Amino acid sequence: MNREKKRGKVIRSKRQMKEAFKGYCFAMPWLIGFFVFTLYPLLSSLYYSFTNYSMSSSWNWIGLTNYRILLTQDSLFWKSVWNTLYYAFFSIPLGLVLGLGIAMLMNQKIKGIRLFRTLFYIPNVISIVATTMLWTWMFQTRYGVINQLLSLIGITGPAWLNDPTWSKPALIIMNCWNAGSSMVIYLAGLQGIPRTYYEAADIDGASAWRKFRNITIPLLSPTIFLNLITGIIGALQVFAQSLLLTEGGPDHSTTFYVYSMYEHAFTNRRMGYASAMGWMLLIVTLIITVLVFRFIGSKVYYETGEQ
Amino acid sequence: MKKKLMALMMVLAMIFSIAACGTEEETGGDVDSGDSTEGQSSEEEEAEQGEEEIKEGYEPTYGEVEIEFWCSSNTDACQELAERYMEEHPNVTINVLAVSFWDYESKLIPALAAETAPDIFQGGLGGAPGRASAEQIVNIQEALEIRGYDESKYLTTALEECKYEGDLYAMPFVTDTRLFYYNKDAFAEVGLDPEQPPKTWEEVYEYTKLLTTFDENGNVERLGFNSSLGNCWPWVIMWTYGAELFDGETPVFNCQETYDAAEMMKQIQDVYGYDNYLAFSEVASTMSYSPFISGELAMVIEMESFPNTIATYNPELNWGVATLPTVDGENYHSSWNGGQGLEFTNHGEDRLNAAIDFGLYLCSDEAQEYILERDSTFVCNLDAFAKGSEYHPEYGEQYWNAMEETAPYSKFIDNHLAYPGYNADIAVAWDYVMRGEKTCEEAFSEAEQHVIQETENYHQMNE
Numbered sequence: 001m002n003r004e005k006k007r008g009k010v011i012r013s014k015r016q017m018k019e020a021f022k023g024y025c026f027a028m029p030w031l032i033g034f035f036v037f038t039l040y041p042l043l044s045s046l047y048y049s050f051t052n053y054s055m056s057s058s059w060n061w062i063g064l065t066n067y068r069i070l071l072t073q074d075s076l077f078w079k080s081v082w083n084t085l086y087y088a089f090f091s092i093p094l095g096l097v098l099g100l101g102i103a104m105l106m107n108q109k110i111k112g113i114r115l116f117r118t119l120f121y122i123p124n125v126i127s128i129v130a131t132t133m134l135w136t137w138m139f140q141t142r143y144g145v146i147n148q149l150l151s152l153i154g155i156t157g158p159a160w161l162n163d164p165t166w167s168k169p170a171l172i173i174m175n176c177w178n179a180g181s182s183m184v185i186y187l188a189g190l191q192g193i194p195r196t197y198y199e200a201a202d203i204d205g206a207s208a209w210r211k212f213r214n215i216t217i218p219l220l221s222p223t224i225f226l227n228l229i230t231g232i233i234g235a236l237q238v239f240a241q242s243l244l245l246t247e248g249g250p251d252h253s254t255t256f257y258v259y260s261m262y263e264h265a266f267t268n269r270r271m272g273y274a275s276a277m278g279w280m281l282l283i284v285t286l287i288i289t290v291l292v293f294r295f296i297g298s299k300v301y302y303e304t305g306e307q
Numbered sequence: 308m309k310k311k312l313m314a315l316m317m318v319l320a321m322i323f324s325i326a327a328c329g330t331e332e333e334t335g336g337d338v339d340s341g342d343s344t345e346g347q348s349s350e351e352e353e354a355e356q357g358e359e360e361i362k363e364g365y366e367p368t369y370g371e372v373e374i375e376f377w378c379s380s381n382t383d384a385c386q387e388l389a390e391r392y393m394e395e396h397p398n399v400t401i402n403v404l405a406v407s408f409w410d411y412e413s414k415l416i417p418a419l420a421a422e423t424a425p426d427i428f429q430g431g432l433g434g435a436p437g438r439a440s441a442e443q444i445v446n447i448q449e450a451l452e453i454r455g456y457d458e459s460k461y462l463t464t465a466l467e468e469c470k471y472e473g474d475l476y477a478m479p480f481v482t483d484t485r486l487f488y489y490n491k492d493a494f495a496e497v498g499l500d501p502e503q504p505p506k507t508w509e510e511v512y513e514y515t516k517l518l519t520t521f522d523e524n525g526n527v528e529r530l531g532f533n534s535s536l537g538n539c540w541p542w543v544i545m546w547t548y549g550a551e552l553f554d555g556e557t558p559v560f561n562c563q564e565t566y567d568a569a570e571m572m573k574q575i576q577d578v579y580g581y582d583n584y585l586a587f588s589e590v591a592s593t594m595s596y597s598p599f600i601s602g603e604l605a606m607v608i609e610m611e612s613f614p615n616t617i618a619t620y621n622p623e624l625n626w627g628v629a630t631l632p633t634v635d636g637e638n639y640h641s642s643w644n645g646g647q648g649l650e651f652t653n654h655g656e657d658r659l660n661a662a663i664d665f666g667l668y669l670c671s672d673e674a675q676e677y678i679l680e681r682d683s684t685f686v687c688n689l690d691a692f693a694k695g696s697e698y699h700p701e702y703g704e705q706y707w708n709a710m711e712e713t714a715p716y717s718k719f720i721d722n723h724l725a726y727p728g729y730n731a732d733i734a735v736a737w738d739y740v741m742r743g744e745k746t747c748e749e750a751f752s753e754a755e756q757h758v759i760q761e762t763e764n765y766h767q768m769n770e
Binding site: 052054055056058060062065066069073074075076133136137140141142143144159161162248249250251252263266267268269270271272273 | 412413416419420437440441442443526582585586589590592593726727728731735738739742757760761763764765767768769
């Protein structure tokens with residue numbers, strides 16, 4: 001009896017091992033990618049953040065020096081933090097509202113709606129370099145289309161990309177161009193709301209605003225929350241626009257956090273320092289995300305009854 | 308189980324020992340004389356070195372060898388020269404990789420960090436000391452001495468940029484400089500002598516007043532001069548006033564000469580106003596065109612290769628050229644050099660020696676004359692460069708006179724190992740002054756303080 005049990009256990013174990021082996025084989029491409037291209041660089045950067053690594057073959061452990069300098073002796077660090085928070089503060093709500101507005105419009109049953117949806121999404125599949133070139137034209141002080149339109153209503157447009165006051169708003173406006181990505185997610189959310197709620201509200205004589213406030217917003221809150229979280233992470237990592245459009249200028253007014261990190265890493269060859277900046281960004285992003293989950297996440301309505 | 312564990316440990320030990328061999332071979336270091344091998348006693352090595360010095364001629368000892376060469380400048384010429392070299396040296400195979408200038412750094416920097424950089428590559432002149440201090444490239448001083456490298460054949464300023472702690476870590480290959488171009492027809496139109504370009508900045512200011520024209524709306528039709536249009540940076544103008552950027556590691560650019568330079572450029576800009584400059588600048592940068600070539604800018608500072616661009620886009624343009632104006636027309640003749648050197652990494656003795664021999668060929672009279680003739684590039688080999696007017700008489704006597712006059716005064720921007728990005732601080736200070744938002748004292752003091760702080764930060768990280 002015992003022997004059979006033992007034998008049975010061995011057979012079962014072998015089969016399990018085979019299955020496990022096959023499973024790992026199938027998962028191997030991802031596992032290798034994760035360990036080699038994500039986990040290893042991630043942990044390496046954590047190690048380098050405590051060193052004076054400068055892409056040379058030798059480096060020294062310097063403890064918390066990079067972090068100390070970053071917080072107390074780098075004037076551009078705080079400027080870049082301010083620039084990034086300014087950008088995030090305006091671009092996130094603007095992106096959320098605009099994406100939702102477009103999604104509401106694109107949720108109508110009208111002829112050619114698929115074409116409109118495609119048109120609004122197209123900016124997201126265009127290369128950021130091409131988009132930036134386009135906006136450089138549009139933001140030109142004298143001949144740009146934005147200032148030309150403003151002049152039609154008697155407003156003298158600013159030097160968008162060459163005036164420290166207007167350079168960040170210019171990049172925030174440019175970011176609206178990408179509202180199509182959140183629009184698609186909102187659209188999926190909107191189409192998941194049962195029609196019966198709206199029909200019941202119609203019978204009760206609810207106004208369009210009331211339906212929006214009491215049906216659409218609560219039932220769409222998980223989607224809004226998702227877009228908020230991804231928007232926060234994206235905004236804190238804003239980089240390409242400032243690199244391509246303004247090179248951090250004028251007067252460091254568009255030197256965002258990641259741009260500053262890039263400059264330290266590749267211009268000043270302070271890879272250890274830049275790694276420390278990267279980890280600071282990760283910590284701050286985590287804190288903000290946790291706070292958002294704590295204070296806004298509890299207000300999100302899930303149809304399963306969970307909040 | 309024990310046996311399996313032992314086998315695994317042995318395999319791991321073998322892997323590590325192989326990896327260790329690779330690392331040892333691939334790390335940078337001084338180049339040996341060419342044929343010294345591990346295990347030889349120092350006496351033997353010295354004796355061999357002595358023999359080579361007496362031999363009066365270096366003889367390569369490697370056999371079949373394959374090397375990698377990366378380039379971003381004069382790429383077609385480099386490819387052709389590699390082909391020629393391989394024909395003459397059938398035992399050497401050179402794999403040339405031409406990379407766009409704009410993508411080059413982003414490819415080279417990680418390769419150097421990962422010790423996978425090619426055997427020989429073009430590196431921006433001025434960057435070699437940084438790479439040498441980071442032990443990313445090889446000290447070639449001894450190897451060049453053995454091969455009888457004659458330093459006096461090369462542009463001194465370029466050669467100095469290749470040195471770190473007194474030793475050569477690169478060979479000067481090609482360089483560039485800035486010249487002052489002007490529109491002769493525009494000069495004649497306003498009654499200026501087309502053969503008399505301005506020699507002082509004061510004259511540039513006076514000429515700008517004459518040459519700048521406006522339309523009925525007050526918008527500029529033709530702009531006289533602006534130092535930011537063309538290929539010029541604040542420090543070039545500062546040099547022509549006698550300002551220097553650093554004394555060792557200490558910034559010294561916050562000085563009266565810098566203030567004078569910035570204020571003069573502001574005075575010139577005030578002839579037409581910042582808004583008009585901006586409109587010009589934005590259109591030119593967006594469309595990637597030169598307002599000088601289109602006839603909308605009368606005077607400009609551009610690179611020495613600019614005549615090629617003019618010939619391509621507006622061959623009818625009647626242009627003249629001179630050295631950069633200075634504060635008094637006499638002192639502080641200056642211009643800004645850039646360019647490429649040839650640098651080396653160590654992937655084994657044979658490959659390194661083959662790469663150095665190929666590098667010497669690229670810097671030889673024959674190769675440098677070929678580059679000059681084909682690309683009309685300012686080559687670092689002075690004997691080859693002296694033949695510029697023979698190869699390119701179409702640029703005119705005035706051009707070659709200006710080149711000859713500029714070459715000895717043309718210099719490289721200071722290499723600040725502790726804070727290489729300092730030039731952005733100078734540019735920001737300069738922009739503040741040009742926009743009239745800060746005085747020179749305020750703007751440049753702030754820039755100076757920031758450079759000092761960043762230098763201190765670097766030393767705290769590396770103490």
